[in-house]
Amino acid sequence: MAELTYRAAVARGIAQEMERDPSVVFIGEDVAAAGGVFKTTEGLLERFGPDRVRDTPISEQAITGALMGAAMNGLRPIGELMFSDFLAVCWDIVANQIAKTRYMTGGQVALPLVIRTANGGGTRFGGQHSQSLESWAMAVPGLKVVAPSTPRDVVGLLAAAVRDPDPVVFFEHKKLFATKQDVPDGEIVDRLGIATVVAPGSDVTIAALAAMVPVALEAAGRLSESGVSAEVIDLRSLVPLDTRTLLESVTRTGRLVTVEENPRLCGWGAEIASIVAEEALWDLDGPIVRVTTPHIPLPAAAEMEDLAIPSADRVVDAVLRIT
């Protein structure tokens, strides 16, 4: 057991899998010699050599295309997109090629690959380097979508993603890189599609993801002071989605609040709300409330960005409105 940052957990997770399986390779911009712009992949080049850990040109279509081709021909590649916003420059390869190929070939082609990417706001980088894009990936059939909130989960879910026989988009949250946690030694491997109840409660279910999990937990803490018992669920992966844990919780608490960092329209919170409104409507004791970033690009100025991204205050308000 040793304290590990979320940042260092990335390299540990990759190393764990590269050590185990020689077909795991890793590429991206500035990831090898420089150890990544977020220093998440330091030491990997030294440990695994330039054949398996490699710097690429600034060519995200080539990077993701290479992942796909390599996965078709016997490797289990991991690629890094420096910022999740850059999914947009290779969205065809990700959404039209990687996601659809198994189905379109009638199951002939397997694509065991992982696209890791730094996601989310709070770093004052402005609208093109701060987006929370998990819901883009969730909307595309054929992609699995993972977004850990703790260092331990980074290792366990990354291992699960690498071992998964299907393509996984793995969102690492920039705001969490510096967070720390005691993480067990030795191999850690999770299963995808298992949400965690990170705080039990009985009055309301709060569903959150990645950097919104600590926000939800803070809100739950404050709510308990006001006598409201909030259950906080860390979804951990959006595809597969653990609707069982979610529905069990909501039918018990009768209330649901989702906390999404992404802009309002068509986020994962809407999907969850629609599932509950179809499958558990009669169990609801109050409206379903979605706390999201407003439907705006993310501003750069500190005060504005903080105002835009859901805060514990806004979560508390939302819960109090329906309890």
Place this chain on the structure above:
Amino acid sequence: MAELTYRAAVARGIAQEMERDPSVVFIGEDVAAAGGVFKTTEGLLERFGPDRVRDTPISEQAITGALMGAAMNGLRPIGELMFSDFLAVCWDIVANQIAKTRYMTGGQVALPLVIRTANGGGTRFGGQHSQSLESWAMAVPGLKVVAPSTPRDVVGLLAAAVRDPDPVVFFEHKKLFATKQDVPDGEIVDRLGIATVVAPGSDVTIAALAAMVPVALEAAGRLSESGVSAEVIDLRSLVPLDTRTLLESVTRTGRLVTVEENPRLCGWGAEIASIVAEEALWDLDGPIVRVTTPHIPLPAAAEMEDLAIPSADRVVDAVLRIT
């Protein structure tokens, strides 16, 4: 008044606006000399000349980038993406540049441009030429999203899109190109953000878009034979979204079924369901049901594609389940 196909309505709409405003120009692949692969833009080159109607290379990033730059410098350009699936190859320009620039520049830059694109399935083209991607655009703050269901609306909404001072993604449905309607002569201009009640009813609200509107209407017809009075709403635009018409209807009928052609997760139906579950929960007399394509890439074989895309049968079943 003359009968007009949805296909011909496109050229009429473009011509109406080019005639009126010399700053309106039009570019795309095979759109000029050949009149478009769907023959939606025939005659425009002859009428407006090669400066204003122009064929491009196969370079969707250059096409959409050119629209943006031209809009920044005094034109009101219209561009065609041959299939909406190709939004993916220029998604950065559309979602990261065009959508965010007004906000990120503090309102300095106006982008009055229209991206027209052939959307949707039912043509046995397979998974990379059949997607319904309105919800991709809806999820991006800064884009307006329009999807007409009739020839008349093609003209009126296209005119509104061209005159709109903000960027609009205009989805033309391939399955509707051959449909016909009597359309008034002379100028037609609509406003964006106004849904239409295309069939009044009192027991359930069915919200639909584009090619799903005739499907919903067919379902409503059949339901009326079983004594169920369904109100069908053609949303016409997703951004701006006419929540007033929608909420008024749902509070009156007490039931909502959405009919989406896109795959299940994070579609516009989820957004609408979440709005209703937050703002009109106590008016509901039944669960909200979303009828969608399953969360799969679209298959090519005729029987499979027909099975995948929502049918009137499936809409009828959904309504009967909650009435």
Place this chain on the structure above:
Amino acid sequence: MSSPSASRLSMYRDMVRARYFEQRVYDLFMEGIVKGTTHLGLGQEAVAAGFVAAMRSDDLTFCTYRGHNHTLLRGAPMAALLGEMAGRDLGICGGKGGSMHLTDVTKGAMGSYAIVGAHLPIAAGAAWAALLRGTGQVAVCFFGDGTTNIGAFHEALNLAAVWKLPVVFVCENNLYMEYTPISTVIPVEHPAADRASAYGLESLLVDGNDVDAVRTLATEVIERARRGEGPSLVEAKTYRHKGHSRADPGKYRPQEEVDAWLAYDPVKIYRARLTADGVGIDTIEAIEREAAAEVDGATEQVRNAPPPDPGTLLTDVWADGGSAWRN
């Protein structure tokens, strides 16, 4: 190269099989049996035939929606290809792909891609895996002249060149995008060959209607790639006999141009050359008869085949065989 050989006859057989097959595809499209769309390579057969002849069976091909020929000649069963286009249960992708997505992984036909340019980086990736795994495979990636203007082309060529990947990029320059002449949308004469130097590569042009010439160059660049000397970019000049897709009559092309190219038909000229080189007409006609019979047989199989089982709608999104996104 001028004396008849088994492999030259085999290339003739390949071209004839491709020719007859696609003529039938066209007829069946007009009849409504083949559905959706088709993009025929009629007139371009020599490129696929020449390259396939130069490949090892474990080499990999990547092609476009206009990839019937390439997939067939790599060895995919004709009935399964036709069945895919017709959306039948015996389709090579179970009816899920359609005419633009023919794939037969068992034959190294690693897919037909319908978004222009996308498969170039994918082919580079497969070559990268071959290099790392030391398999000695070469990836061959076919695409059109119009494809040289899209971003993915540029990124793939650069990556392949800088990583010295065993991949051969083959531009089939048939002078047109869909309906637009390539010369109107590109500022160089040779869309691929004039761009090779941007990636530190040699400019390589070949007569794409001369199957011997194609095979010679193909052998050279494939073996170069196999030896670890990196990628090549080949431009093969050719012409499609039909329109871009479906029932497109191709009216945007000058009649003299069409006539000239129809006269310079790769199948016809190779037949004449083989005959001149001493191959007996019987041998040639036997090949043709066999090909015709194969096409007839495949057609019958497809006509009698059922549509896909409705249950397969929800299979094969994931490796577990299903499509569940929730528990």
Place this chain on the structure above:
Amino acid sequence: MSSPSASRLSMYRDMVRARYFEQRVYDLFMEGIVKGTTHLGLGQEAVAAGFVAAMRSDDLTFCTYRGHNHTLLRGAPMAALLGEMAGRDLGICGGKGGSMHLTDVTKGAMGSYAIVGAHLPIAAGAAWAALLRGTGQVAVCFFGDGTTNIGAFHEALNLAAVWKLPVVFVCENNLYMEYTPISTVIPVEHPAADRASAYGLESLLVDGNDVDAVRTLATEVIERARRGEGPSLVEAKTYRHKGHSRADPGKYRPQEEVDAWLAYDPVKIYRARLTADGVGIDTIEAIEREAAAEVDGATEQVRNAPPPDPGTLLTDVWADGGSAWRN
């Protein structure tokens, strides 16, 4: 070109203003006043200064996140630029853009773009509008060496060339992407110049640290574009004195390389050249004092400026001033 002139002094003034400004930006970043990130063009000032000197005031510039210099030298107010980086209310974009998105449309500074390559097609589009509207404007688009490997570069160059657009693409080759030497990810020596021929363009290389040379070439290519003779692609070789961004110490660069380039500082060499050409030290020092005072003044303004009004969070998504997506 060797005799001192008003415009040469003006270029020196521009370089000094840019230099002092960015040094202050760095200090304020370390102090936590400038937030998020910064990408300094320290050492690259001669490219912006030389090009701006050759432009008409209604010409348009497009630049990257490393675009402080270009935006400043087009005429954007220093305090508004610094205020934007600090996220203050007086920021040129009201705090919404941040350091990577400096824009001043009133000065023809049409934006700083943070996604590599995106602004090349956008610049082409602005040039297309200039051509159609007959305004005589030229668009000048600045970007880095690493950008020559991304798809948008290729598409923009091709479109601009085939449409003969009045746009000049300027590659500032500073030898590195972020931390990776460009030479390790590209198979040609000159990332831009060696690719010009792929678009039918002339190969143009210039010493990007020699502002006179830059201006001479800039004048030539801009006027060529203005005459309707189409686009150019210029490669200006230069070097950044600091790391890629923020507090990056740039340790991935060999010390001798850094030292050599620091010695070949564009500001220093131009100062020496002007002096040698007879410009009095008083004149030069006056320029430097003025620039320092301007920077100090802007700093004071920004230190005293409030954050943006919270109400502006929801403004300017749409032309109506607001952000409503529903009625």
